[in-house]
Amino acid sequence: MSTITKRVLLTFSGSISGKPIVSELVRKYDLEINIYRASITPNAEGHMAIDVTGEEDMVTNGLKFIEKNDVNVSRTMNSLAWNEEKCVSCGNCLSHCPTEALYIANEASREVRFDGEKCIACMSCVRNCPFGACTSLF
Numbered sequence: 001m002s003t004i005t006k007r008v009l010l011t012f013s014g015s016i017s018g019k020p021i022v023s024e025l026v027r028k029y030d031l032e033i034n035i036y037r038a039s040i041t042p043n044a045e046g047h048m049a050i051d052v053t054g055e056e057d058m059v060t061n062g063l064k065f066i067e068k069n070d071v072n073v074s075r076t077m078n079s080l081a082w083n084e085e086k087c088v089s090c091g092n093c094l095s096h097c098p099t100e101a102l103y104i105a106n107e108a109s110r111e112v113r114f115d116g117e118k119c120i121a122c123m124s125c126v127r128n129c130p131f132g133a134c135t136s137l138f
């Protein structure tokens, strides 16, 4: 069985914000959790952007476990929203993005694009985009 890493965004309601659901992933499913960003307030909706690493079936079962506990698990989006219409491809963000999630897609036109798979939600681009094309979802 191979070891895999999945990047997910967890969204949970205020009623379960105090429950140790993420630590259960470590304990019950032997997973490593790398938290990129978290916004947790008692009794309010919370968010957590994490990488989950472990044996493939344990990752799958662990994510199913937290979904059963009323946590929404989004596998495709992260906590950064990039607005293509607002982006003018000025390039200011490129040197601030540590993973090249923001990149030049076309050398001739110098068009900038966003690859959500590479984004680690450091939010450096949010601080460095003069046009408001990068915003934090939480």
Ligand code: SF4
Pocket (backbone or CB within 6 Å): 080, 096, 097, 098, 099, 100, 101, 102, 118, 119, 120, 121, 122, 123, 124, 125, 126, 134
């Ligand atoms: S949040 Fe960080 S990693 Fe993601 S696109 Fe912005 S600068 Fe790059």
Ligand code: SF4
Pocket (backbone or CB within 6 Å): 086, 087, 088, 089, 090, 091, 092, 093, 094, 102, 112, 128, 129, 130, 131, 132, 133, 134
């Ligand atoms: S700084 Fe903002 S407008 Fe400029 S390329 Fe990056 S995302 Fe686009």
